[in-house]
Amino acid sequence: xxxxxxxxxxxxxxxxxxxxxxxxxxxxxxxxxxxxxxxxxxxxxxxxxxxxxxxxxxxxxxxxxxxxxxxxxxxxxxxxxxxxxxxxxxxxxxxxxxxxxxxxxxxxxxxxxxxxxxxxxxxxxxxxxxxxxxxxxxxxxxxxxxxxxxxxxxxxxxxxxxxxxxxxxxxxxxxxxxxxxxxxx
Numbered sequence: 574x575x576x577x578x579x580x581x582x583x584x585x586x587x588x589x590x591x592x593x594x595x596x597x598x599x600x601x602x603x604x605x606x607x608x609x610x611x612x613x614x615x616x617x618x619x620x621x622x623x624x625x626x627x628x629x630x631x632x633x634x635x636x637x638x639x640x641x642x643x644x645x646x647x648x649x650x651x652x653x654x655x656x657x658x659x660x661x662x663x664x665x666x667x668x669x670x671x672x673x674x675x676x677x678x679x680x681x682x683x684x685x686x687x688x689x690x691x692x693x694x695x696x697x698x699x700x701x702x703x704x705x706x707x708x709x710x711x712x713x714x715x716x717x718x719x720x721x722x723x724x725x726x727x728x729x730x731x732x733x734x735x736x737x738x739x740x741x742x743x744x745x746x747x748x749x750x751x752x753x754x755x756x757x758x
Contacts, residue, residue: 575601576689605748612637615738635667644733659700728756
C-alpha cells in the first residue's frame, strides 16, 4: 500500500499536527492479500522500544521480516531505478500496537478497514522510505542513471513498491503497488 503524501500540505501540517490532510488524498493498493498465517514463519523482533504505555507493551517477536523495494520510473528512464530498499522489521510500532492505539479512544474498527503502517525507513540512506528523507527535504537530489535528478516526484513519474518474504525454497510476494503522478487539472 502507498498512502501518497502531498509534501506542500504535509510540510505545513507536520509540526504541530503531524500528517493529516497531506495523507488523505490518494492511496494505491497492491492487488494481493497476504494472510497473517502466511507471514508467521517470518515473525521477528522489531527495534527496541522505550517508555511504552502498558496497553502497548508486547513480549516476543512482534514484527515481520518483509523485504521492501521502491523503484522510480521517469518518462526518460529506459527502466525503473531502485531508490530504496528497506524492511518492515524496522517499524518502531508493530501492527498490533498500531491497531490497539487506533482503537484506544473508542474509534471503531471493522472487517475490511484498510490501515497503513506509515513510512518504513531503515537506518541508512538507501533504506529511507520517503522522498522527503531520501533527498533530505530536497537538499540532496537523487541522481538517476540517465543524469536526471529528483528532489521530489514530478508529473509523469511512476513509483513502484514491492514486498516479499523469502523462505527456504519459496517466496511470498505482496505484488506490485504502482502509481503514476498525473498533472493537476
